[in-house]
Amino acid sequence: MTTLQSNLLENHTPTGREEAWRFTPLKRLAGLHDGSAKPEARDSLSLNGAATPGVTFTRGAITAVSSSEDSIVNRIRNYTSEGAILTIDKDVVVTEPIFLNRISGGIQTAELSRVQIRLGTHAKATVILENTGDSVLAEDLEIILSPGSDLTFISLQEWDSKSVYAATHNAIIDRDASLKAIHVTVGGDVVRLLPKVEFVGPGASVDLQGVYFATEGQFFEHRMHVDHAVPNAKSNVNYKGALAGDKSHTVWIGDVYIRAAAEGTDTYELNRNLILTDGARADSVPNLEIETGEIVGAGHASTTGRFDDEQLFYLMSRGIQESDARRLVVRGFFNEVISLINNEVIQERLMTRIDNELERAGK
Amino acid sequence: MSTLEIRGLKVTVDTEQGVKEILKGVDLTIKSGETHAIMGPNGSGKSTLAYSIAGHPKYTITGGTVTLDGVDVLEMTVDERAKAGLFLAMQYPVEVPGVSVSNFLRTAATALRGEAPKLREWVGEVKSAMEGLKMDPSFAQRNVNEGFSGGEKKRHEIMQLELLRPKFAILDETDSGLDVDALRVVSEGVVRAKEANNLGVLLITHYTRILRYIQPDFVHVFAAGKVVEQGGPELAEKLEANGYAEYVSA
Numbered sequence A: 001m002t003t004l005q006s007n008l009l010e011n012h013t014p015t016g017r018e019e020a021w022r023f024t025p026l027k028r029l030a031g032l033h034d035g036s037a038k039p040e041a042r043d044s045l046s047l048n049g050a051a052t053p054g055v056t057f058t059r060g061a062i063t064a065v066s067s068s069e070d071s072i073v074n075r076i077r078n079y080t081s082e083g084a085i086l087t088i089d090k091d092v093v094v095t096e097p098i099f100l101n102r103i104s105g106g107i108q109t110a111e112l113s114r115v116q117i118r119l120g121t122h123a124k125a126t127v128i129l130e131n132t133g134d135s136v137l138a139e140d141l142e143i144i145l146s147p148g149s150d151l152t153f154i155s156l157q158e159w160d161s162k163s164v165y166a167a168t169h170n171a172i173i174d175r176d177a178s179l180k181a182i183h184v185t186v187g188g189d190v191v192r193l194l195p196k197v198e199f200v201g202p203g204a205s206v207d208l209q210g211v212y213f214a215t216e217g218q219f220f221e222h223r224m225h226v227d228h229a230v231p232n233a234k235s236n237v238n239y240k241g242a243l244a245g246d247k248s249h250t251v252w253i254g255d256v257y258i259r260a261a262a263e264g265t266d267t268y269e270l271n272r273n274l275i276l277t278d279g280a281r282a283d284s285v286p287n288l289e290i291e292t293g294e295i296v297g298a299g300h301a302s303t304t305g306r307f308d309d310e311q312l313f314y315l316m317s318r319g320i321q322e323s324d325a326r327r328l329v330v331r332g333f334f335n336e337v338i339s340l341i342n343n344e345v346i347q348e349r350l351m352t353r354i355d356n357e358l359e360r361a362g363k
Numbered sequence B: 001m002s003t004l005e006i007r008g009l010k011v012t013v014d015t016e017q018g019v020k021e022i023l024k025g026v027d028l029t030i031k032s033g034e035t036h037a038i039m040g041p042n043g044s045g046k047s048t049l050a051y052s053i054a055g056h057p058k059y060t061i062t063g064g065t066v067t068l069d070g071v072d073v074l075e076m077t078v079d080e081r082a083k084a085g086l087f088l089a090m091q092y093p094v095e096v097p098g099v100s101v102s103n104f105l106r107t108a109a110t111a112l113r114g115e116a117p118k119l120r121e122w123v124g125e126v127k128s129a130m131e132g133l134k135m136d137p138s139f140a141q142r143n144v145n146e147g148f149s150g151g152e153k154k155r156h157e158i159m160q161l162e163l164l165r166p167k168f169a170i171l172d173e174t175d176s177g178l179d180v181d182a183l184r185v186v187s188e189g190v191v192r193a194k195e196a197n198n199l200g201v202l203l204i205t206h207y208t209r210i211l212r213y214i215q216p217d218f219v220h221v222f223a224a225g226k227v228v229e230q231g232g233p234e235l236a237e238k239l240e241a242n243g244y245a246e247y248v249s250a
Ligand SMILES: Nc1ncnc2c1ncn2[C@@H]1O[C@H](COP(=O)(O)OP(=O)(O)OP(=O)(O)O)[C@@H](O)[C@H]1O
Pocket: B013, B014, B015, B016, B020, B022, B040, B041, B042, B043, B044, B045, B046, B047, B048, B049, B091
């Protein structure tokens, strides 16, 4: 492993007063933000099964294509210039999903991981990243979409209860390429996930979908950053979260920028939160900055509501007992996004996890 | 033969202006196979009566009793009331996003019958119930009441009535908002449920036209939170002609 030493932002440690860190419980980040975490080379990501033609998964030198102001990303980049690289060659259409598995490494040490997913021109694939077990993990994941390529990227945070995951998922999307990302966070102690999108060619599109369910004591933060710097790009953001149990806390931030050059932009972002019990806290901050009026559309909405007693009454009046009725309503709430995952085994596994979390929270 | 008995029922709601009494001592007895129509002016408390019997948490019972074959209904949770044999077709059925009609119906049938209905028979049951109410099969895949038109919601309520086979059904303005054809289709569904299960019906309505399809044995006039007069089907005709003036001023 080569270790790159650089002074870049080396001394920058978030204090919690910065806008980007003001919600995050720094003390629970296991030292990922201040350099006190003990790094260990784990190479925790692996390709499940054999690579098909036109698909390669290797470890090697990585040159960052995205810029980042995130101090965790900068620590990772200072620490290593190597990582896992998944490449789908140009014109290759992969019909079956490509699974990337995580081998959890425990919480005594930390992993600082770099990943790149690269699609050649007109390549098409679905990549499913499955995070399980207990880990302390900081990750700088870059998605590079060449012109006309099409990626569905599903990131499942099914961590065990002690995990700390601080990750930036940075997508660089070229002309006419499209990314559909689905982020599901249902486990871990602290998850701080920053999906970032940079359009570098016109006609590109992104659809960011996500669900999260935090129960007692869990902190899940999802902070989008979508940068429209080129004309005629499209972005849609739809995140749904539920919270149950004391001190469950979720944060959703949706920053969308429409630069002066980004004429013809079409963007909409939505975050909906469902609060199931007292003692839960959902922060939701959509933020739209527009520097040109020549756009197709720009909108955002955010709602945070309590469980709907009318729905509960309706279901119970048909003989369905309260716990089952709650489960149905919560499943229904998440179904809109979960059903986008084109894999019944994963859908059912996530719904069962959600049922179980709900049941534990109800006790 | 079952009996649903309402005695001296008093109900309040919490409003921003304080506690408001809506039901002021309702007396009503319904036996299996009987159809009772309730007619009365807007705001007189008809839906309140329906919801209170079904156990909606918004309403506080301050007096009186509701019993089903002598068993206290007011002590039961909402789902227990359904299991005891009560069904409420709502004036404004609730949308449940993300929950398909088919999943909802099967979950309800499983709860009420105590075991999951056998898949093949169940599919047939649902299919014929939908056909009976002239609902397109695609409704099974849609989310409960989500985006349904007013009339489609009402058909969906009566489809549930047929599938869930209660002992007593309260139909709260099931006829409102239905076109003439839908009114007939929905009424036929109620009549089928009556014939199949000797269902007792409490039918809340503003119009006599549904009574041509579902003949009432008794008509009750409801005003200012209680039953103020009872009679046979001829009473409905009289109300349609004269309105409620004499009851409201009384
Ligand atoms: N939360 C509330 N706050 C204030 N008033 C309420 C509330 N809930 C019910 N009411 C009042 O209770 C009364 C009875 O309402 P209800 O819905 O039972 O009438 P209804 O007889 O069904 O009328 P309609 O024929 O219009 O359906 C109405 O005057 C209504 O405004």
